[in-house]
Amino acid sequence: MLTCLLSLPADDLQYTLNSMDLSDLIALSLCSKRTKNLAKTSNLKIESITAEIEQNVISLEMFVLGKLEKEIKFVVHKGPSMELHRGNRIEVWRKEGFTQSDWIAHFLSLCDSRVTLLKINNVPSIAHLDTVKQLFPKCDKLQICENNSIELTRAAVSKFLSLADEVRIECNPFDDKNHISELLSLNSKVLRLYNVRNVYKLKLSDLLMANSTYLNIFIARISVKELNRFVKVWMKGNRRFYRPKRIGLFLNRFITHEEVLRGIEYEAVDGQRRKYRLRRSDGKELLVLVELLSVAFEFL
């Protein structure tokens, strides 16, 4: 009489694994090394993983696409226990000898060690970022949440910039001492500054420092006069815009294209009243998109 799952014929075992839910598969993976390897062979694909750091606690949210979209959450504290939030209930799983790092490493090993989004909400110290980096060696997006200091923001960006394609900063600790241009000059693929309550103050010189391929600021405070001067600098062609392909600014005041493009020759694109094409003498083009509360520059 057969009673052990692992004694089933390989095909049947595989089909059984493919029929299991993510949380059940993860539970199975924790039974032994063999079951961990088996769980990896399931055809269930984890669509995205969000990791959130809150002091010494790490939450992992996994999202799976299937017949039903499913989301499960693990809350990993220090020590051999962790919480699984599935449905309306919270279960506590315990594995003797496991540390927080072991739990995280185990979960990540089931999905190529890559988290989709790493959210740094609150860390006990800047030194703790090194631990976070060890735990999450790969991430697509880094998010630095609102209540973080300039020191932590600076440290987090420098540590994770090479790992993450996109950096989103929700805090705004910039002032005259800690200038925003320090961040804008970073060489990242996508940089998003997002703070609704505390607008990002910008000057022409800050914009000229922009070095990310895609830069988006929500909400920015910059005068229309400086925006106009920014376009004029580009038109003169005496300044090189190496990296940016697009700079998007959501503003704290209404603007019009006449204000932004005053004194500059332009043409409306495809008859649209929001998109304008500018041509420089060297043949380079700039698209300027002007909405009521936003402006974007696309360097062609």
Added chain:
Amino acid sequence: MSSTEQGTSSAAPAEPTTAPESAAAPEVPESFYYVHGKDKVVHKVSAGALQHSALIHGMISNLGYTEEQAKANPFPFENIDGDILQMVVDWCNQHKGKPTPPEDTNLPKQKEKLFDLVLAVNYLEIKELLTYCCKQVAMMVKGKSPEEIREIWMIPTDAEDEAAEKEAKKRAGKEAAGETAAAAGDAK
């Protein structure tokens, strides 16, 4: 459309029930075959029901048995317990000529029976039933913790796996040594 007979394969199987009333065109009489498991209990099953099993369907196609020959030579499945074969036969009869539903709730809930059914269905190559069985196996651990899963599915710990691996290596070594000694003896 089947009957189960206690005893040996020589026992006369029950006649099929009368065919349903039909229109002018006479129906082709359905052919029947006979199978038995470890307990030698013979089950009479229609060819239509047996089509679910790729293995038996292949055997029937190759043998070209007449009704009499089929009666005299039931297919023996000595590796399948009688009650499990009964379940399989019942399922094949219930789903004869019908599209299979997305779920089957009549499968055994006991682990031992379910695992044995999986093995039997795998051997008989009944794809749809195998799908249901594997889903049912997966359902056994739905919402369970790792410890509960280990208990339900009797999953060995890492230490037990390592011990078993050592034991297997030891045995393989002994067997290899035995073969070498035997070969040396033959050479002398």
